[in-house]
Amino acid sequence: MPAAVEVVNVTRRFGAVQALAGIDLEVQQGEFFGLLGPNGAGKTTLISVLAGLIRADTGSARILGHDVIADYRAARRALGVVPQELVFDPFFTVRETLEIQSGYFGIRDNAAWIDELLHHLDLGSKANANMRSLSGGMKRRVLVGQALVHKPPVIVLDEPTAGVDVELRQSLWAFIRKLNRDGHTIILTTHYLEEAEALCGRIAMLKAGKVVALDTTHNLLSRFAGLTVRLVADRIPALWQPRVLRQEGGASFIGLDRHAELEGLLAALRTERIAIGELALQETDLEYVFLKIMGAPEAATAPMVMRR
Numbered sequence: 001m002p003a004a005v006e007v008v009n010v011t012r013r014f015g016a017v018q019a020l021a022g023i024d025l026e027v028q029q030g031e032f033f034g035l036l037g038p039n040g041a042g043k044t045t046l047i048s049v050l051a052g053l054i055r056a057d058t059g060s061a062r063i064l065g066h067d068v069i070a071d072y073r074a075a076r077r078a079l080g081v082v083p084q085e086l087v088f089d090p091f092f093t094v095r096e097t098l099e100i101q102s103g104y105f106g107i108r109d110n111a112a113w114i115d116e117l118l119h120h121l122d123l124g125s126k127a128n129a130n131m132r133s134l135s136g137g138m139k140r141r142v143l144v145g146q147a148l149v150h151k152p153p154v155i156v157l158d159e160p161t162a163g164v165d166v167e168l169r170q171s172l173w174a175f176i177r178k179l180n181r182d183g184h185t186i187i188l189t190t191h192y193l194e195e196a197e198a199l200c201g202r203i204a205m206l207k208a209g210k211v212v213a214l215d216t217t218h219n220l221l222s223r224f225a226g227l228t229v230r231l232v233a234d235r236i237p238a239l240w241q242p243r244v245l246r247q248e249g250g251a252s253f254i255g256l257d258r259h260a261e262l263e264g265l266l267a268a269l270r271t272e273r274i275a276i277g278e279l280a281l282q283e284t285d286l287e288y289v290f291l292k293i294m295g296a297p298e299a300a301t302a303p304m305v306m307r308r
């Protein structure tokens with residue numbers, strides 16, 4: 001059985017920028033796979049190679065065994081992509097947009113599936129609305145529908161929940177989980193790392209056009225076992241400022257490698273006479289792992305142990 005996606009030594013340069021620097025990646029059929037990385041890491045470029053929107057300088061890419069260049073018709077029929085950008089035709093209604101997308105793949109009498117998509121994406125009331133009249137979140141829902149209208153076995157979601165409300169995010173993931181249970185392969189890129197942690201069985205992390213981590217979500221979390229302290233205080237002790245992972249809602253999140261380090265943090269707060277407003281301990285999450293890997297200077301050249 002061929003892999004859902006197979007990428008072998010793919011490189012791509014745009015002028016002086018090396019967007020992809022030798023990507024090797026394999027996603028098995030039926031996986032829910034995460035593709036993570038900071039802005040500029042090469043995620044969207046890699047997706048564009050898979051979709052046939054750009055050609056790799058070197059290497060090869062296959063969808064279900066079909067080369068994206070030599071056998072592009074079969075490769076594109078097997079793939080559905082939800083793009084990061086909002087791209088739409090302003091002259092058609094939502095239903096017409098999905099019907100036209102069906103026609104691109106030679107699919108007739110697709111009304112039942114289109115109705116199901118409209119229902120699951122909460123677009124039923126907007127079916128006859130012109131695309132220009134939709135909000136940004138509604139337009140993104142239509143993009144999801146376009147990617148799924150030909151029932152592709154491999155689905156790539158490039159930031160599918162960016163700018164959408166919480167209710168849609170939950171209903172969308174329920175629908176995508178169902179598609180995955182039905183056998184569809186899902187590849188997800190997202191900056192909402194809690195989504196990737198909850199949904200993805202395996203995760204690849206890209207940095208500077210290279211795969212720097214590839215493992216199961218469980219193994220990634222186990223590898224960087226540690227704690228995160230959520231601290232609300234007027235300031236952070238000087239020696240602990242480099243350990244701050246992020247600041248959010250007036251709180252600072254500080255990474256600890258082990259429980260014993262908590263006493264050192266408390267001692268520093270006492271020494272500098274910093275009053276504690278709130279303090280809570282959290283187990284390691286994917287955001288902590290991501291920041292650890294992306295912050296490691298050796299990450300660009302030394303991938304972590306890879307497991308299928």
